[in-house]
Amino acid sequence: MYEILNKEVLAQGTVVLNEISAPRIAGKAKPGQFVILKANETGERVPLTMADSDPKRGTITIIYQVVGKSTHMFADMPVGASYQDVIGPLGKATHLEKVGRVACVGGGTGVAVLHPITRGMKEAGNEVIAIIGARNKDLLILEDKMRAASHVLKVCTDDGSYGHHGFVTDVLKGYLTGPEKVDLVVGIGPVPMMKFLTKLTKEYGVKTMVSLNPIMVDGTGMCGCCRVTVGGKTQFACVDGPEFDGHTVDFDELTQRLAAYREDEAKSWARYKEECACRTR
């Protein structure tokens, strides 16, 4: 069993942080890698890229947006409760090396995944510009941590309630057209964001890494559920990724595949809400 040692509710309850006891995983985890979590006997296997790991404490940290049954079930677990299964670390770690000037761009809960990569890029000796965004101020997460992990932090909100009024791509464009060259962009966030971000950086010929989050089952390359088309070839995000060269990813296919179980997910979520209502009544 994998006990929840610490829990924080972020972004007005829509995003939750769990620090989970998992010594074997914590000892191995590197930025960019993910775990698969299963809450209980009947639960599904949910892949989440780790937001942090602490080998000394033997813990890993995940930050997730609460959207459907599984994530609500996760969010409903108090400190002291345990996940039945946590598997990892899975996927390839981010390739952290000194390339010069790196822009780390994150949207929504993607910022959680971006944070350890940003930190790693800075530790590797890069000049790191971080650009993070959310729909509004209340939904913005990890601002302080991202500021500490980078040299410059820019914040944007879609509604202008905080920082720059507009999208992260607008701010990034300023750097791409600026006098100093950007050597690498790391972009992590919702699929539409990554799609437009890579379109932009392609125009300027700047290499861009993205971290993909397709639906998975085993996470070890056994089932092919997470297949994505990259450079015209089928790749398994769980073992070949989750990070890929963003300029070669077929985001439209990824969007379609992410919607594969939308009706089932809605049914599950409705059923869970009903069960919870029964319990509190």
Place this chain on the structure above:
Amino acid sequence: MSDKPVDKPKKDKVPRQAMPEQEPQVRARNFEEVPLGLSAESAVLEASRCLQCKKPSCVEGCPVNVQIPEFIKCMAEGDFLGGIRQIWQRNSLPAVCGRVCPQEAQCEGSCVLGKKDAPVAIGNLERFAADWARKGGTAELPPKAPPTGKKVAVVGAGPASLTVAGDLILRGHEVTMFEAFHRPGGVLVYGIPEFRLPKEIVFSEVNFLERLGVKLECNTVVGRSITVDELFEEGFDAIFVAVGAGLPKFLGIPGENYIGVYSANEYLTRSNLMKAYLFPKYDTPVVIGKQVVVLGGGNVAMDSARTALRLGADQVHIVYRRSRDEMPARAAEVHHAEEEGVKFQFLTAPTKFIADDKGRVTAMECQRMELGEPDASGRRRPVIIKGSEFILDCDLAVIAVGAGPNPLLTSSTPGIALNKWGYIDADPKTGKTALKGVWAGGDIVTGSATVILAMGAGRLAANSIHDYLMRGW
């Protein structure tokens, strides 16, 4: 003549006892096991058919050499405890083997009675003995040798690993089994459906090993969570690797990534391991197809087709590019599938998938084939008939054309030698790999094969590991 009966009441008067089964129309819509099991009376009758050959060819036909005449003799006398004890000497997973072994190609295929009449139903008897023991016939455990102080890591928890774990724990070694999934059993749990092998049986077999002292660590992906080298650093003296052939093969045709096109591994894992057939009670969903196509002609294709029926399909087509004679599936599986209403399209190959604007598969384009000259495998090579394209409507397609070696462990284990296909190069007699202290067996050595062959490899490796631990490499 060696095959002379030992004593002869009129044995030829007893016909082979039929296995009672659920009616095809009923079972095609539920996940309950298809064969219901022999009654005690018919088990004794069936056992009485055995001629007790002095040189039993059935034993030679068995990859783990179960002492078949000895166990059947006990069964004929109604001594079921004696029967299961005889089996346990050579086979730690009889409830599984009695259900999934290709007996017609092994023990029963070698039975002398089969020359003129039906062979003794060895598989059904093995199943009966194991079920009898599991259902409370006996709680006894086999005796264990005194502790040797040696530690063995077994990587994977499928049939090869379960055999190695069982053999070595009885010889006094400490055994820890590492499983990547959240449940042990390997293909027995994620691959073979409930209606063919109830999961309760697999867990009971694993529980038997745990009662013997085998430690089990699930959720541990060797190659990621820990490497083979680190297992040695943790103090293991020997490592057995049996991680299976867990890399799905796709066809490489257009449209393969549409929604509703699955690898058989994914389709079966969702249904079996994750229990998607019980959605929404279990949270993992699976696409429910009304018009289903399954590509391939092996047991996995049969399992996928029969699963689709049970999940509510109106029509299921198995599409296979060769003819019926070349199908690698076990005869009983093909028979069961046909009885349940699965249709076969032989000499047919897919060329592309077609989808709607949401990317959901709606049809598959196929073309007809004819058999040409034999290929390297000795089977006649299917050749395309030009202009024979046609469309098969489908809202679910399952690709069951085989699997390859998963590189997760092998790529993180420097020095382990692989063959040109990426399978581990291991000595067929001992399971020894190129790395000192590391053995391998099962599908990661042979490519996709059967449960019992994996168990046979496990048995040989266990003997070699024991020898090494007691005497050195």
